[in-house]
Amino acid sequence: MTGVELPSPDRTPTIRDVAELAGVATSTVSRALSNPDRVNRMTRERIQQVAAQLKYVPSSQARGLSSGRTQAIAVLVPDITNPFYFDITRGTQHQLKAAGYTQLLVDTEESAEMEGEALHKMRRSADGFILAASRLTDVQLAESAAAHPIVTINRASANAPTVVIDTPTAIVQSLEHLASLGHSKVCFVGGPASSWSNAKRWKSFEDETRERGMTTFRVGPFAPKTTSGAAAADAAAHTGATACIVFNDLLAIGMLQRLRERGVRVPEDMSILGCDDIFGADFCNPPLSTIASPIEQAGRVAVSMLLAQLNPLQGGPTRRLAVMPTHLTIRGSTGPVRVP
Known part of the structure; x- marks a missing residue:
């Protein structure tokens, strides 16, 4: 990007200016700004940086005023x-x-x-x-x-x-992981009843555990918040399951807190596995195993x-x-x- 002259302050930057400064074709700039998954990451980020530097406004925004x-x-x-x-x-x-x-x-x-x-x-x-x-x-x-x-x-x-986000496939990986640790009694801790992804995860859980001959339990639905974790932990502990796959990390983190209060050791007495790998999932005590995406x-x-x-x-x-x-x-x- 060196050696390319920036447009003067009194002239509105054009897509050609962005292309020249980024060292790419104008068609690449257009794709990077309107359909970014069609441009490789390094090129896309370079174009976005140049566009921000020039304060370039795509022509589609100008057309919006008249359309x-x-x-x-x-x-x-x-x-x-x-x-x-x-x-x-x-x-x-x-x-x-x-x-x-x-x-x-x-x-x-x-x-x-x-x-x-x-x-x-x-x-x-x-x-x-x-x-x-x-x-x-x-x-x-x-x-x-x-x-x-x-x-x-x-x-x-x-x-x-x-x-x-393909969490059902990772549910299968999660059950493989739990089976490798000797768990045969597993519990699905469900999220909102209206959640499409919750239904898909349960279906994957149900199919895989049936194929493996595992004993399964299902508790919920629960709101996907840490405040719901206490009720979810109490329900899961009552089932006799030795491991739980939980709808999301917030609910799983709430369960960890409640299980600690009850004197249930994680993972010695019960394993907990969440979903999403949100910020803070690795700061829990213990750090949370989870599905990342x-x-x-x-x-x-x-x-x-x-x-x-x-x-x-x-x-x-x-x-x-x-x-x-x-x-x-x-x-x-x-x-x-x-x-x-």
Whole structure:
């Protein structure tokens, strides 16, 4: 990027200026800002840095003034205090900013009613919507997708493009891990009844444990918060299971605290395995074994899929499904089954 002259302060930067300073073609700049998953990471980040340095505004933002578009995207999440959604919204924010859009963040408080109201009230203030872990029914989601450009995260739909974090596959890995430690009595600690991902994880758990001949228990549903951990721990301890796979890390962390109060040792008496690998999961006592996933990248991909709907000529064909891989992270909360 050396030796390239910056545009004068009194001239509006163009896409050609960004391309020249970044040392790439203008078509690469266009893809990096509107459909970033089609550009390799190092090139994409270099382009985004140059665009920010030049204060470049994509032409789509200027066109929005005359087309009636707001150049704003609404991101709806069930619980803004959950660190899982920190990473989702960080990814969407960075990608939207690079493309010249403003992010409008809405906390729907785990309520399908609030989610539906937000979609209705913001129909004129947002060009499109990203719904993370939507609590809407299939019918409600279909109606919303027919009325607005929408992309969902962790909520598959036949009517809207979807980014799915593949936790069901990691559930199988988790059960393999627990089986290798000698556990044959395992408990699934469920999340919200309206959660699509909770149903998928239970199905994977149920199928795999049946195939392995494990004794299984299911408790819940529980709100995916640390405050629900006490009730979840009491219910799980009552089953006689020696290991639990928990809907999310917040619930698992709450369980660790309650089990310690009850004198149940983790992992000596009961192993606990969470999901999401949120910030702080490795600071627990003991550190939490969990299912890790590229959460921030899921937010970025969702933005690229939505921008492809809004600007099909610029973004190319709209992807209908993106599956994000996951993996098991083993820490101190899982260990060998206790031998009587």
